[in-house]
Amino acid sequence: MMDKKLLGIDLGGTTVKFAILTQNGEIQQKWSIDTNILDEGTHIVPDIVESINHHLALYEMKPEQFIGIGMGTPGSVDITEGTVIGAYNLNWKTLQPVKELIEKGTGIPFFIDNDANVAALGERWKGAGENDPDVVFVTLGTGVGGGIVMNGQLLHGVAGCAGEIGHITVDPDGFECTCGKRGCLETVASATGVVRVARQLAEEYAGGSELKARLDNGEDITSKDVFELAAKNDDLALRVVDKVTFYLGLACGNIGNTLNPSAIIIGGGVSAAGEFLRSRVEAYFEQFTFPQVRNSTKIKLAELGNEAGVIGAASLAR
C-alpha cells in the first residue's frame, strides 16, 4: 500500500507536464507533451490519456499501482463533477467532462482543481509552506492569482472564487481591470501591471533615468527590465518597484490581518526578482499588519518553480 504512487498533471496552454510521485511527494519520473489546442481543444484529453498509458507501459506499471491522478487546469473547475469550462488558452469554451474521460481512459481515480490552487497545494506541501496547515500562495505572472490553504484544506468558496487575490482592490481610484472594476492588485502587480505603473510614473517624472529614456524612445519594456534597472539604482525604476511593492504589501497585509497564515508565499514570473522584491513587500506588509500578525505571518518566496503544479496536482489524489 505505502509504495503506491501518485500521478500529477499540470495542464497549461503550451505544454502538459506529468510526474509520477511517491506518497511523500518525491518525483520519480517526469515528462511533458505539447498542448494541442486545435479543434476547440478536443485533442487535449485524449493526448493526456495516451501519454499516461504509453508511459505506464514504458515503466512497466499498472493502474492498480496508483492511488490516483491529480490535475491542475486553467478555467472554471467543478471539482465535484470533474468538469472544466471557459479555459480560453486551451480553446475550451464548452463544458469538458475531463474526469469521466481520464478515468475511463486510464482506469485510475482522477481529481482536478484550478492551476493556482494546485500550485498553492504544491508550495504548501513540499515548498516554502513547510507543510503547515495555514498557507497562502500568490502568483505574479501575466495575471495575479492565488490559492489559500487553511486548516490543511484548500478554500474554494461558494462559487469557487476563493483565492482570487488578483482582484483584491488596492486602490479604489486605480486602473480599470479586465474584470470590470477598478484598482485590482492585478492591474499593478502582474507583469503587465508593473509596466503600466512604469508608464504612469514616467509621465510625471523629470529626473535622469534609463527607464524613462527607454520608455520615451518607445522601446518595449518588461517587468524584468524594470526590476533589473531598479537593482542598478535607476531612480524611476526604484519608484516603480516602491509603488508595486506598496500595493503587494497592502494586499498581503490584509490577507494576513484576515487569515493569519504562517506564510504568504510569492511565486510566478515577477517573483524572479527574488529577495529584492520580497524584502520590499515585507517592509510594507509590516506597516499594514497589527503586531500579532506581523510577528507570526511570514512573507516568503516560492521554492518549487515549475514543479509546484505537478506536485500540488499529485497531492489532490492523496
Add this chain to the structure above:
Amino acid sequence: MMDKKLLGIDLGGTTVKFAILTQNGEIQQKWSIDTNILDEGTHIVPDIVESINHHLALYEMKPEQFIGIGMGTPGSVDITEGTVIGAYNLNWKTLQPVKELIEKGTGIPFFIDNDANVAALGERWKGAGENDPDVVFVTLGTGVGGGIVMNGQLLHGVAGCAGEIGHITVDPDGFECTCGKRGCLETVASATGVVRVARQLAEEYAGGSELKARLDNGEDITSKDVFELAAKNDDLALRVVDKVTFYLGLACGNIGNTLNPSAIIIGGGVSAAGEFLRSRVEAYFEQFTFPQVRNSTKIKLAELGNEAGVIGAASLAR
C-alpha cells in the same frame, strides 16, 4: 443519545449568559449571572461552575445528559489547552486554566473559543448564515471584530488572529489605531469610529446640519445619533454614513474577493441601523468585487442578536 443536550456560555464583562440547547440548536432554558471581576477576576470561573451545578439541580439534570459545554470569552484563547490570557474587561491578566476548572467542577467536557468566533459560529448555524459551509461574520461594536467559517470550520490561523477584520487597512493614510498602525477598519466603523468620522467631516463642513450644530455645541454624539440623523436626511450625517459604508464595503469586498463566502453577516451594536446600513454597504461591496463574487456572496444583517453567543458557544461542544 439524540436527546443529550449542549450547554452554551457567553462570558462578557458585565454578565455571563447561559443556555441549555438541543443538538439542533433550539434553546430550552436560559439564564444569566453578573460577572464579578473583583480580585483579578478570580470569582468568575467558580461562579460559573456554581451556577451550572445549581441550575442542573433545579432542572433535575445530570452531567451525563450533556454532550459538552462550550464557552465564548474575551481575551486570547488557547483552544487546545482551554486557557485564556489578557482579557482586560474581566481583569484576567494572567493565564486562566478555564477548561481544567470547569471540567473538574461540573464533570462535563468543556470547549472554548473567543467571543467573536463563537458569535460567528452561532450566526452561521442558526442565523443569517443558513448553516452554509462558508460564512464570514463582522461585528461592529465598541471595536470591530469578526469570525470566519470556511469548509464548515472556524479559521484560527497560526497565532489565533484569523478573523481580526477590525484591523484590515482600509486607508493607508487613515486614523491611528490602538493596535499601533494606521487606517484600520475599526478606526472608522466601530461605534467610536463613526463618531470620529463625524468629527473629521464636521470640521470642513459649511452647510446646514443638525449634526454639525450638535457637534459644535460640544454635545456628546453617538453612532446611533449619526444614523438617526442620516435617516432624517441630515446632510452631514449622510456624508458620514457614506464614508463609513464606503470603508465597510471596501473591507467586505476584499473579504469577498479573497474568500467568496456565501454570506458576510454584519452584527453588533452599529448594525442596529439595519437595512439603511446594509444596503449602503452592499452598494460599495458591489463596486469593489469582481462579477463572480458580486453575484454569489451576499451582504446580510445578523439575525440572532444577543443569542448568537450562547448558540455558537454550544456548537463548540457538538
